[in-house]
Amino acid sequence: MCNLSIIEQLPKIIDDGQVEAERILKRSYVEAFTHKEKIIPECSYNYDWLNQFYQGDNLLAIEKLLKSDYRSKLDLIYIDPPFLTNAKYKAKIVVNDGENKYTLEQFAYSDVWKDGLLSYLQMLYIRLYLMRELLSARGSIYIHLDYRTVHYVKILMDQIFGEENFLNEIIWSYKSGGVSKRYYSRKHDTILVYTRGKDYIFNPQLEKSYNRGLKPYRFKGVKEYEDKLGWYTLVNLKDVWQIDMVGRTAKERVDYATQKPERLLERIILTSSDEDSIVADFFAGSGTTGIVAERLNRRWILADNGDLSGAIINKRLVKNRSLPFINYKFPDKAMSGGKLSVKNIEIVNDKKGIHALNIELDKYKIDISKINIKDKFKDKVKYILQKKPLALIDFIGIDTDYNGYIPVFNWQNYRNNGKPIIKSNIRIKDIDFKESRKIYIKYIDIFGNENFNIYQINNERVVLCQED
Ligand SMILES: C[S@@+](CC[C@H](N)C(=O)[O-])C[C@H]1O[C@@H](n2cnc3c(N)ncnc32)[C@H](O)[C@@H]1O
Structure with a gap:
């Protein structure tokens, strides 16, 4: 057991991660996803491209992409990795045999790490390093984290992407979740945004900004609007986003514990990619990124290694009548x-x-x-x-x-x-x-x-x- 603090261990996390990532980049590729299936929920006339879902460790999916001509091809990567919560996530499954309903609990994924923050950062460093290689010159990466790890991951990201390519720290604020009498209620996640270089895609999105007193200002040249709440102007999106979590009765809900709202992904994808861009999510969970990317006419690549996630993503895409996609997996999974x-x-x-x-x-x-x-x-x-x-x-x-x-x-x-x-x-x-x-x-x-x-x-x- 090592007694060094995490700050003292950071240089080693970085050195070891770099050596391992470079080793992966140099080795010749042996196909791991030898079982492929093509799923056609909705026919398409675009035979040049098939969306891709990798069921397995994202490290292997990233390696496969890097070695099959996707280097510098992705315009946007959004990832929402585990948060180091020390929890084993479950999902409720209701089975109805025609007469009775039974509620079962199924394992979704584990967020427990053998050496805590150390093993978490080791896992993430190597993947972030390789993801950078996938980004196009105009590309950006969004890393969705919370108070537990964001400050450490920021240091890793500065080292991998360069401080000068740090674009934003987005605060996603919501109302759901517990409260405490011992600390302020934790009601936000943090999303770090880095770009590959200076010439990145950024399509500014607008949001409502309500006037003081909700009354019209009538300033010359300023367009004002009115809704049920009152008068507002449209301004460029700020870095604090108030978006509700997926509610119990929401149409988009698929009962995956850490499912993120489509509205959140909509903002990210609209801002940092163009139509036809390739958008990837290597910790795909319930597949929110794929669903939204497709709705916005982007191409997508997803990966997740959870059994439940695999089942939910396949079904969600079929229900959504998505365009044809390839599902890659290991033969023993199939x-x-x-x-x-x-x-x-x-x-x-x-x-x-x-x-x-x-x-x-x-x-x-x-x-x-x-x-x-x-x-x-x-x-x-x-x-x-x-x-x-x-x-x-x-x-x-x-x-x-x-x-x-x-x-x-x-x-x-x-x-x-x-x-x-x-x-x-x-x-x-x-x-x-x-x-x-x-x-x-x-x-x-x-x-x-x-x-x-x-x-x-x-x-x-x-x-x-x-x-x-
Ligand atoms: C927080 S959830 C993502 C939720 C997702 N954003 C959504 O909207 O549903 C994190 C996911 O990362 C997956 N995961 C963890 N480690 C992984 C790995 N090494 N490779 C692929 N997926 C992984 C888990 O199975 C889990 O589904």
């Missing part, structure tokens, strides 16, 4: 779940000779020890597995024309409030039937475990074949 069996799967022809695929789902079986939940919930899960196992499936994607390489899911179904259990009788009409092709069914359970089945078409009969 096969981390239980097995979904089907009662019947067949190709049928209508009178005009048009093919349809009928699938009747049967059961979902999973080894309970594979599920990352507390023991107190395991009996409930066992019960649901016996009674209504399909209630544990959260998402299903089907490629009716699998080429044996990258599955392309242009049919998806998922659980939601109105439909607590996914469809068990699936009919996909008008499929392009080819004897030589396969059918790929991918499924994600409510705990974020994934798996797939592949079926071969044989003389118009469909048979389960060995997984690839």
